[in-house]
Amino acid sequence: MKFNFEKNIPVSKQEDINLSEQTSEQFDADILQESKKLEINLQKLNEEINVFGGKEKFQKEFSSDSGTSGMTKGGEEIHEENSLSYYQKELAKALAVFSGGSAVGATSLYYLTEAFNLHSDPTILGLAGSATVLGSAIMSINLLIKSKVHAREAKRMELKMKMTDTPLNY
Amino acid sequence: MDIQNMTKEEIKSITEKITNNTSTQEEELALLKFLNKEVNEISTFIREVANKE
DSSP states (O other): OOEETTTTEEHHHHHHHHHHHHHHHHHHHHHHHHHHHHHHHHHHHHHHHHHHTHHHHHHHHHHSGGGGSSOEETTEEOOOSSSHHHHHHHHHHHHHTOOSOOOOOGGGHHHHHHHTTTTTOTTGGGSTTHHHHHHHHHHHHHHHHHHHHHHHHHHHHHHHHHHTTOOTTO | OOGGGOOHHHHHHHHHHHHTTOOOHHHHHHHHHHHHHHHHHHHHHHHHHHHHO
């Protein structure tokens, strides 16, 4: 077995650590890229809503009875409220009231998880105006994931500094 | 992890894991991809409705 005498770590083990770090870094790079994409897509969605005639018109349209049937998505008629399309429309309503501003606390993620159950209980969003919170929840989860990435980056940096025997205070 | 075939239960589970700080990087990436897909589909849907008017 070869040793890196400077660090007293077997070479093969060190390669494993490096590979693991690279994989973790690559994952985080992909996560940040996807996170940025989500911010852009949410911005685009807001623009689509503005083109459509603004939030008020959009909410009115999508909150009306006619908004739950007869619309088309990908050329297909939507007849059932209890469908993914209905869920997406509810999500769209939530996003319509989302202004892209500050995110609410992580507890609002509860509403996001509730939205994922909408197809089996489409009445949930009709209650308690959770739609408003839902839009923020998407941004909230995005921010939460980004903070995890930054925490991992900081940890990796700390580990690298330890491995190069560089005092952290310098 | 295939986001096209993720069930609602899986999405919910990942969201909860992220909240509880027990998620893996793969799960975080998958959820972001899923949300991007959803938001894109909604945008397309709105555009289609707007174009019809």
